[in-house]
Amino acid sequence: MKLDITQIQNGGELAEPQPLTELDIGDLSERGESDNSINLRLGSPRRTRVRDQSPVFRWTSDKTEASFVVTVVDEMFNPVAESPQLPVAEWRIDKQLKRGSVYIWQVTAFLPHQKSPISQSSMVKFKVISNHQLNDLKVAEGRLISPLERGIFYYKSGMLEEARSEIGRYISENPEQSGIENWFSRVFLHGVPWAVLPGNKDTRLKE
Numbered sequence: 001m002k003l004d005i006t007q008i009q010n011g012g013e014l015a016e017p018q019p020l021t022e023l024d025i026g027d028l029s030e031r032g033e034s035d036n037s038i039n040l041r042l043g044s045p046r047r048t049r050v051r052d053q054s055p056v057f058r059w060t061s062d063k064t065e066a067s068f069v070v071t072v073v074d075e076m077f078n079p080v081a082e083s084p085q086l087p088v089a090e091w092r093i094d095k096q097l098k099r100g101s102v103y104i105w106q107v108t109a110f111l112p113h114q115k116s117p118i119s120q121s122s123m124v125k126f127k128v129i130s131n132h133q134l135n136d137l138k139v140a141e142g143r144l145i146s147p148l149e150r151g152i153f154y155y156k157s158g159m160l161e162e163a164r165s166e167i168g169r170y171i172s173e174n175p176e177q178s179g180i181e182n183w184f185s186r187v188f189l190h191g192v193p194w195a196v197l198p199g200n201k202d203t204r205l206k207e
Helices: 002-009 018-023 026-030 131-143 147-156 160-173 178-188
Strands: 040-044 048-050 056-061 067-074 079-082 090-092 102-110 124-128
Touching: 002 147, 002 178, 018 048, 018 124, 040 102, 048 160, 056 067, 056 102, 147 160, 160 178
Parallel strands: 048 124
Antiparallel strands: 040 056, 056 090, 067 079, 067 102, 102 124
């Protein structure tokens, strides 16, 4: 852990977490239909592991009048859950997902008084950690006190949203740590709508 901290403080990089390789979605990332009248971007969970079996799905849209439907499927594209039509860009799934399983989700947007959708987002994967991984996580959390150490542990475990939250908090409390902030920006803010990520309180780090 100390070597990892020293490396990023000195402008180095950490290898991409191995747990994320199974969450690459390849050609599916470009699936979706749009008439270009709406900017629809998925926020979280996005290519990450999560501990919550009923995660909150978040996304962004530049159409305040739009409504949305979230679709969740398993890796074989079997239907798992679908939201009602939502007036806001957030939804907590109303069932518990299976631990140790990978899921794919997508958002479809509608405008008032139109039955046909105006846009579909790309698809992204996430994984609900297994019971064994959850137990290991709790043990590590009990011995790691620093938000930076916890953040790096979450990052290497593929828990990117919790890593963002912990490392973002560390940067807010230690603004002189420019090396860590630069690494954080390169890894976590590239292509991600920071404003929709849970736990974000540091407006300096918004895109």
